[in-house]
Each structure stands twice: as structure tokens, then as C-alpha cells.
Amino acid sequence: xxxGKGDVVPGVQRSEAAPRxxxxxxxxxxxxxxxxxxxxxxxxxxxxxxxxxxxxxLLYQVATASLSPSQIAYPIRGVLRRQKNTRVHLAEVTAxxxxxxxxxxxxxxxxxxxxxxxxxxxxxxxxxxEWEPFAPGLKTLDDALDIRGRILxxxxxxxxxxxxxxxxALLTFVVVGGGPTGVELAGAIGEIACKVMTSDFRAIxxxxxxxxxxxxxxxxLPTFPEALAEKAERSLEGLCVEVRTGxxxxxxxxxxxxxxxxxxASGTVLWAAGVAPSPLARSLGVPLDRAGRVVVNADLTxxxxxxxxxxxxxxxxxxxxxxxxxxLAPVAIQQGEHAARAIVRATRGEARETFRYxxxxxxxxxxxxxxxxxxxRLRLSGYPAWLLWCxxxxxxxxxxxNRFLVMIEWAWAYLRSERSARLITxxxxxxxxxxxxx
Amino acid sequence: xxxGKGDVVPGVQRSEAAPRxxxxxxxxxxxxxxxxxxxxxxxxxxxxxxxxxxxxxLLYQVATASLSPSQIAYPIRGVLRRQKNTRVHLAEVTAxxxxxxxxxxxxxxxxxxxxxxxxxxxxxxxxxxEWEPFAPGLKTLDDALDIRGRILxxxxxxxxxxxxxxxxALLTFVVVGGGPTGVELAGAIGEIACKVMTSDFRAIxxxxxxxxxxxxxxxxLPTFPEALAEKAERSLEGLCVEVRTGxxxxxxxxxxxxxxxxxxASGTVLWAAGVAPSPLARSLGVPLDRAGRVVVNADLTxxxxxxxxxxxxxxxxxxxxxxxxxxLAPVAIQQGEHAARAIVRATRGEARETFRYxxxxxxxxxxxxxxxxxxxRLRLSGYPAWLLWCxxxxxxxxxxxNRFLVMIEWAWAYLRSERSARLITxxxxxxxxxxxxx
Numbered sequence: 001x002x003x004g005k006g007d008v009v010p011g012v013q014r015s016e017a018a019p020r021x022x023x024x025x026x027x028x029x030x031x032x033x034x035x036x037x038x039x040x041x042x043x044x045x046x047x048x049x050x051x052x053x054x055x056x057x058l059l060y061q062v063a064t065a066s067l068s069p070s071q072i073a074y075p076i077r078g079v080l081r082r083q084k085n086t087r088v089h090l091a092e093v094t095a096x097x098x099x100x101x102x103x104x105x106x107x108x109x110x111x112x113x114x115x116x117x118x119x120x121x122x123x124x125x126x127x128x129x130e131w132e133p134f135a136p137g138l139k140t141l142d143d144a145l146d147i148r149g150r151i152l153x154x155x156x157x158x159x160x161x162x163x164x165x166x167x168x169a170l171l172t173f174v175v176v177g178g179g180p181t182g183v184e185l186a187g188a189i190g191e192i193a194c195k196v197m198t199s200d201f202r203a204i205x206x207x208x209x210x211x212x213x214x215x216x217x218x219x220x221l222p223t224f225p226e227a228l229a230e231k232a233e234r235s236l237e238g239l240c241v242e243v244r245t246g247x248x249x250x251x252x253x254x255x256x257x258x259x260x261x262x263x264x265a266s267g268t269v270l271w272a273a274g275v276a277p278s279p280l281a282r283s284l285g286v287p288l289d290r291a292g293r294v295v296v297n298a299d300l301t302x303x304x305x306x307x308x309x310x311x312x313x314x315x316x317x318x319x320x321x322x323x324x325x326x327x328l329a330p331v332a333i334q335q336g337e338h339a340a341r342a343i344v345r346a347t348r349g350e351a352r353e354t355f356r357y358x359x360x361x362x363x364x365x366x367x368x369x370x371x372x373x374x375x376x377r378l379r380l381s382g383y384p385a386w387l388l389w390c391x392x393x394x395x396x397x398x399x400x401x402n403r404f405l406v407m408i409e410w411a412w413a414y415l416r417s418e419r420s421a422r423l424i425t426x427x428x429x430x431x432x433x434x435x436x437x438x
Numbered sequence: 439x440x441x442g443k444g445d446v447v448p449g450v451q452r453s454e455a456a457p458r459x460x461x462x463x464x465x466x467x468x469x470x471x472x473x474x475x476x477x478x479x480x481x482x483x484x485x486x487x488x489x490x491x492x493x494x495x496l497l498y499q500v501a502t503a504s505l506s507p508s509q510i511a512y513p514i515r516g517v518l519r520r521q522k523n524t525r526v527h528l529a530e531v532t533a534x535x536x537x538x539x540x541x542x543x544x545x546x547x548x549x550x551x552x553x554x555x556x557x558x559x560x561x562x563x564x565x566x567x568e569w570e571p572f573a574p575g576l577k578t579l580d581d582a583l584d585i586r587g588r589i590l591x592x593x594x595x596x597x598x599x600x601x602x603x604x605x606x607a608l609l610t611f612v613v614v615g616g617g618p619t620g621v622e623l624a625g626a627i628g629e630i631a632c633k634v635m636t637s638d639f640r641a642i643x644x645x646x647x648x649x650x651x652x653x654x655x656x657x658x659l660p661t662f663p664e665a666l667a668e669k670a671e672r673s674l675e676g677l678c679v680e681v682r683t684g685x686x687x688x689x690x691x692x693x694x695x696x697x698x699x700x701x702x703a704s705g706t707v708l709w710a711a712g713v714a715p716s717p718l719a720r721s722l723g724v725p726l727d728r729a730g731r732v733v734v735n736a737d738l739t740x741x742x743x744x745x746x747x748x749x750x751x752x753x754x755x756x757x758x759x760x761x762x763x764x765x766l767a768p769v770a771i772q773q774g775e776h777a778a779r780a781i782v783r784a785t786r787g788e789a790r791e792t793f794r795y796x797x798x799x800x801x802x803x804x805x806x807x808x809x810x811x812x813x814x815r816l817r818l819s820g821y822p823a824w825l826l827w828c829x830x831x832x833x834x835x836x837x838x839x840n841r842f843l844v845m846i847e848w849a850w851a852y853l854r855s856e857r858s859a860r861l862i863t864x865x866x867x868x869x870x871x872x873x874x875x876x
Contacts, residue, residue: 423508
């Protein structure tokens with residue numbers, strides 16, 4: 001064995017007598033909470049329905065086949081393997097029994113003394129759940145692999161399609177929602193179509209691909225300063241993306257989406273228009289905000305239950321000025337660390353502290369080497385913003401994977417428009433007839 | 439765009455007037471044939487049911503989660519993108535109409551002037567097709583992802599299983615077949631269980647995992663010199679693998695395999711006991727050998743059809759001494775290059791040449807850093823053999839991916855027992871109830 005680490009650490013038990021902390025969700029919030037509890041005399045259990053943590057900010061890169069799953073996802077067991085007081089539970093949580101102090105699983109239950117609920121959000125179809133089969137959203141690694149399969153198979157079908165109209169539809173991609181996810185998705189699709197794959201096909205010219213980004217609001221990236229949103233829009237146009245603001249998707253049907261009154265024949269419609277908190281929020285029996293998030297106390301606990309913490313996208317939390325905190329990784333990370341601290345203090349009988357978010361800015365990328373970043377007063381766009389974006393994202397990865405390797409992999413993927421991830425497996429191919437079982 | 443290459447090469451058409459060459463299969467044989475025809479005045483079409491070439495010798499590494507798919511598979515379009523005379527067709531071939539000179543697809547047909555049939559082999563259940571659902575084989579990337587899901591989920595279930603008997607069954611892996619694939623699979627499972635994952639779990643000690651390698655013959659690696667097979671067997675034992683030679687699997691049922699008269703309760707049985715040529719062989723209407731492979735002429739064509747070449751695992755081809763050639767990558771590669779040369783010569787009205795295989799030796803690895811290699815008179819085992827094995831496999835990758843990057847990735851994966859590939863996605867999780875939808 002060249003890697004001795006595995007040998008010296010036996011799979012020891014943790015003390016079941018210690019106070020039990022259950023953390024629901026292996027996202028940024030849950031994982032940072034778990035890591036902050038590593039040294040404590042607690043019996044920590046992390047429950048997730050998948051066995052991996054996903055680096056969400058780069059999920060769109062997997063969906064567009066620029067990166068492979070293992071470059072942005074990491075087994076939760078791997079992250080926590082050295083924490084002898086921590087257990088990882090691969091299971092689906094169906095509800096929380098706050099009165100009984102236990103988490104209900106699809107196949108069992110987990111009693112707790114302290115609960116950290118970090119179940120996050122799924123995408124929401126804004127009252128049109130029937131649209132989901134036509135327009136998949138992007139929240140999990142499975143979503144990303146499904147979307148990748150749809151995009152790649154669309155090009156494969158177009159290459160073999162003799163009817164010009166059907167071919168045009170196969171080469172038309174509609175992305176619904178002009179937030180960071182929609183902008184990144186549309187930008188990345190435009191990029192592989194107009195830049196990366198131009199010489200891969202013979203019957204089609206991928207540069208004729210039409211990518212339409214639909215945003216109901218007056219402009220894309222509403223949470224960003226206007227000047228930066230404009231820069232992003234120009235970069236998108238440089239990637240042959242049609243940006244259509246002030247327009248809404250009104251109808252969806254197989255093979256087409258209606259934008260306003262116009263029917264757009266499209267083989268691939270992707271949804272990035274909204275998220276909804278996990279339904280677990282409702283099972284807590286406490287007030288939710290209009291979006292369905294749990295309204296938490298200043299210390300991130302829920303009314304009447306100082307042992308229950310809700311963090312991340314699931315929590316409705318305001319900054320001191322009363323402004324709601326955005327659903328971003330840094331917020332979830334800081335809340336996770338706060339919850340962990342609060343639990344340790346509680347076991348010591350110390351008083352609670354108010355959670356304060358330290359804003360470190362927001363970022364988005366638009367395809368390769370084009371990004372917008374706002375850091376308090378500092379505002380960057382284009383290449384420098386993208387470099388900063390990479391640097392900071394790699395910083396966030398500390399402890400998840402070796403930063404140096406990730407840097408090589410990503411740099412490589414960006415510099416050479418990595419093609420090796422463009423694999424269609426039976427698993428990633430969308431259901432329904434495809435050019436072949438491949 | 440930092441990678442300008444994509445821009446300068448438009449997606450041009452090739453001349454449809456030129457003689458049409460259809461290559462069925464994107465494995466080593468088909469791909470090397472296609473690349474050898476790159477410069478020729480021919481209209482080449484490569485058909486495969488998947489969009490990627492798989493580096494088969496490392497498939498077991500994906501199945502055991504040491505490498506990720508994109509490290510050993512590469513889009514066929516990517517390999518051939520600069521060959522303007524070559525088209526890639528994602529489709530399933532159902533039969534060959536030799537008289538009509540066309541390849542029949544599930545959804546169309548491809549006429550040809552020259553055919554290179556390199557459809558390879560699938561695993562064979564030696565007269566027990568009903569065993570397939572219980573014991574998946576390893577031939578494609580999908581197979582590997584399915585097997586990976588089964589192995590990882592087995593450990594996850596064991597971690598949550600309270601009944602000691604069921605837990606023992608979940609931690610028992612049976613690999614059927616002592617050839618290179620079975621040896622590599624068993625070795626890699628033993629390795630992740632006894633070395634890599636030892637500190638990942640709390641309720642189970644993965645070193646109690648039982649891996650049983652069953653070989654009906656008197657020894658493992660029958661095609662290798664006895665001394666090397668013995669070394670391999672010792673390395674396997676060092677990885678807690680039980681090697682049981684001279685024993686056969688007699689029965690399979692859900693959750694158990696019968697070895698001779700003994701029922702072995704096992705959650706995961708894997709099949710590596712035999713391969714069968716693609717059923718396309720039968721559609722040629724020419725004599726097949728006992729194994730079902732096409733008996734080819736000295737120039738690799740079939741009787742009565744000098745325009746049809748059969749290569750790789752699908753061809754029954756003897757060396758000058760009459761000894762049948764093994765089903766190895768180097769054979770397929772040399773045959774593909776020979777078929778390409780023969781086609782070019784035929785278009786020039788030049789005479790056929792006899793195919794001669796230049797033996798460059800055989801290799802197998804048993805887990806990390808243990809390998810056996812035979813090169814004519816040279817025989818190596820252990821670490822030096824493994825280094826040579828890596829080096830030669832990387833040489834084979836020329837043109838497929840940047841060798842330097844692959845070397846970094848593999849070296850990294852080997853040195854640190856790469857964990858990041860240990861992802862269970864809905865796609866990789868086996869069908870049937872699992873601890874969660876993850």
C-alpha cells in the first residue's frame with residue numbers, strides 16, 4: 001500500500017452515551033457544521049440521501065460536460081472519515097418529529113438531542129409542476145448527468161436528422177430563468193456549441209445552435225449591480241446566446257416551449273427559474289415565510305425549540321438591518337459553523353449568541369473566462385473576476401479535496417475545453433427513444 | 439476562448455462520392471482502423487452504440503471506484519474530430535447484409551463499399567443466461583458504473599444493517615472467473631475493503647470483508663506462466679482475497695451463489711468467467727468457430743467477400759504456427775491497422791497482404807502496485823511489472839488524451855487511493871430497494 005493512512009486508523013466506534021447531534025443534509029451548511037463538531041464529545045450523525053457532497057457552484061459545468069462528477073463531488077464519508085465521533089447515514093429523511101426529538105427516515109428513525117436541519121432547496125416550477133418532465137432543473141449530481149445526457153444526445157440526433165426543421169429544433173436550447181444558474185447554463189451551452197464542438201460534427205454546424213435565455217424580470221442577474229449584469233449580457237451574446245428579458249414561459253409541450261405568445265420548437269428546455277425549500281420545513285410545525293422557508297430566531301433555532309437549528313437555503317434569516325440573507329454557500333457555511341458553536345456552548349451551559357453574517361461578496365461566471373464579482377465596494381468583471389472566482393472557489397474546497405489537484409484539473413479543463421467528460425452513458429442518456437442504447 | 443483550436447476548423451462535409459468505408463465498433467480495433475484511414479480519399483463512417491471509446495484494461499478501476507469514467511473513456515468524436523473524411527454515427531447495428539453491402543441499424547441502414555466489423559464481445563454466462571441479473575459482467579462503462587453502485591451500496595447497507603448474518607452477506611463478494619478481469623476485480627475489491635476504506639465506516643470494519651475468487655480451472659491466470667500466476671495468487675491473498683481454484687459456481691439465487699455444494703450468502707456476485715462474440719457474427723452467414731467467432735482469411739476478410747474485414751475479439755485468427763490469437767488490445771490494434779492498409783491498397787488495385795501479429799507480451803495487474811508481465815523471454819512481477827504496465831498503457835493512449843494529464847491523474851489515483859470517484863448517483867445505484875434514492 002502506497003497510501004498508509006488507510007491502514008493506521010481502524011474503524012472505531014464513537015461513544016453512544018454522548019449527546020446525540022443529527023445533521024440533516026451534506027451540503028455546505030451541514031458539512032461545515034459536522035466538521036466544526038469534529039473534536040467535541042458528541043455523537044454526531046450526518047444524514048443525506050446521497051453519499052456525496054456536491055460543489056453546487058460548478059454543477060452547471062457537469063451538466064454541460066466540461067467537468068466530470070468526481071471533479072465537483074466528494075463522498076461525505078471521505079470528508080468526515082477522520083472524525084471518530086461522526087457517523088454518516090445514507091438515508092432519506094421523510095419528516096422531523098420535533099416533540100419526540102427524532103428524525104423520521106423512509107426506513108427507520110434517528111433520535112437526537114440537537115438537530116441541525118440543512119436540507120436545502122429543490123427547484124420550484126412556480127405553480128407549474130407539470131412542466132418538470134419537459135424542463136429539468138439543476139440541483140443535484142443526478143440532475144446534472146440527466147441534463148448532460150439531454151444536451152449531448154440532442155447534438156447526436158441533430159447530426160443524424162435529415163429534416164431541416166426537426167434539426168433546427170434539436171439545435172435550439174431554451175434556458176428559463178436569468179439568475180446565476182440560468183446565466184451560467186446558457187453561457188456554457190453557447191460555449192460548447194460555438195467554440196468547443198465546432199469540428200466534432202459533419203452534417204451540422206454546431207455554431208448554428210440557438211440558445212435562448214428567458215428572464216421574466218427587466219434584466220438578468222437581478223441580484224447583481226446593473227453594470228455587471230450588462231457586461232454578463234454582452235458576454236452571453238458573444239457566445240451566441242439570445243437573452244430575452246421581460247418575457248415569460250407561458251406553456252410547455254413535448255418538443256416546444258411557449259415564450260409569451262410564440263411557440264419555440266426546442267428539443268431541450270432547462271429550468272433555472274426558481275427554488276423551493278425542502279418540504280421538511282413544514283414538518284417542524286413552526287411559521288414559514290412566503291417562500292416556505294423556516295423563520296428562525298437570531299441564534300438560528302426555531303421558536304420553542306432551542307435544540308433545533310435550521311440553516312442554509314431552508315432558513316429565512318435576516319441580517320441586522322432586516323434584509324434577508326441570500327441562498328449562497330458562504331451563508332450556509334457560516335450558519336453551519338454558528339450552529340456547531342452554539343451546540344458546544346449549550347452542552348457547557350453557556351449562553352446563546354446571535355448569528356451575524358460576514359458578507360464576502362457574490363459571484364457568477366458566464367462561460368469560460370467571463371465572470372462578474374462584487375466584493376463590498378470592489379466590482380470586477382471578465383477575466384480578472386473569473387480568476388478571483390476560481391481562486392475563492394478553490395479556497396472553499398479546503399479539506400474536501402487536495403486543492404493542488406483540483407486546481408490542475410480545473411485549469412486543464414478550462415484551458416483545453418476538456419472534452420473527456422463528454423460521455424453519454426445509459427445512465428446519463430435521457431429516457432425515451434435515443435439514437436441508440438448508448 | 440483560450441482554446442482557439444475549436445474556432446479554426448469549421449464542420450466541413452466529406453466527399454460522399456469517395457468509396458464508403460463503414461467501421462462497426464469504436465473499440466481499439468475500430469478506432470485504430472479509422473485513424474489509419476484519416477488521410478485517405480474515402481468516406482469513412484464509424485458506428486458505435488455508445489459515444490465513447492473505453493480503455494478496457496482499466497474498466498475494473500471504474501467498477502471499483504478508483505478511477506472515474508472520464509479518466510478511461512473518451513468521446514469517439516473527440517478522437518476523430520480532425521479527420522474530415524470521417525463521420526461518427528451513434529446508432530445500434532442489428533445485422534450486416536453482406537449481399538446488399540449494407541449495415542442494418544435499429545433505425546436505418548448504412549451502405550458500404552468496404553466494411554470493418556469490430557463489434558467485439560460481451561460476457562457469456564456459459565449456458566446460464568438466467569444468471570445475468572444476479573451476477574453482472576464487466577464489458578462497458580455502463581457495466582462498470584452498475585458494478586460500482588452495487589459494491590458501494592453493499593458497504594452502505596452493511597453499515598446500517600443490525601442483523602450480523604445479513605451484514606456478513608453484504609460484506610461478502612464473489613467474483614466468478616480467474617482470468618485477468620476476475621483477478622483484477624477481486625484484487626481491487628480486496629484493496630478498497632482492506633486498505634482504502636478502513637476508516638470510512640463506524641458500525642462495520644471493512645477489513646472483515648470477504649472476497650472470494652472462484653476459478654473452475656486448476657489455477658488463476660491460465661494464459662500466464664505458472665510462476666507468475668502463483669505470485670498473483672499470493673498478492674491476492676495479501677489483499678484478503680480467498681482464491682478457490684478447481685471449483686465452479688453451480689447455482690445462483692437472490693443474495694447467494696452456490697460454489698460446488700456450498701451456498702455462499704453474498705450481496706454482490708460479479709461475473710468474469712467468459713466472453714461471447716457479438717451476435718453480429720452470425721448475420722454474416724460465414725463459418726464461425728466453436729466460440730462463435732468469425733473464421734477469417736489470412737488477410738482478415740471473410741470467405742467470398744474481400745470487402746468485409748472482421749477484426750478484434752470478433753475474429754478467429756491464428757498466428758502462422760496455427761495458434762489462435764488472444765483477445766487482447768494489441769491484437770485488435772494491429773488488425774485494425776492491417777484492415778485499413780488493405781482497404782487503401784485495394785482502392786489502388788494492389789494485392790492483399792497476410793496479417794502477421796507482432797506479439798508484444800501480455801500483462802495483468804492485481805490491485806495497486808502488483809502486476810505480472812510477460813514480454814517474450816522477459817518476465818516481471820510486482821512493482822516493476824506494474825510500472826511497465828502503466829507505462830505501456832499510457833503509450834496506448836497516444837492521441838486519445840493528453841498523456842501527461844492522464845499520467846498525473848493515474849499516478850494521483852494510485853498514490854493516494856483516490857476516493858473522489860466513490861460516488862453513488864441514481865444512475866450508478868443498482869435497481870431495487872436501496873438505502874435511499876441517492
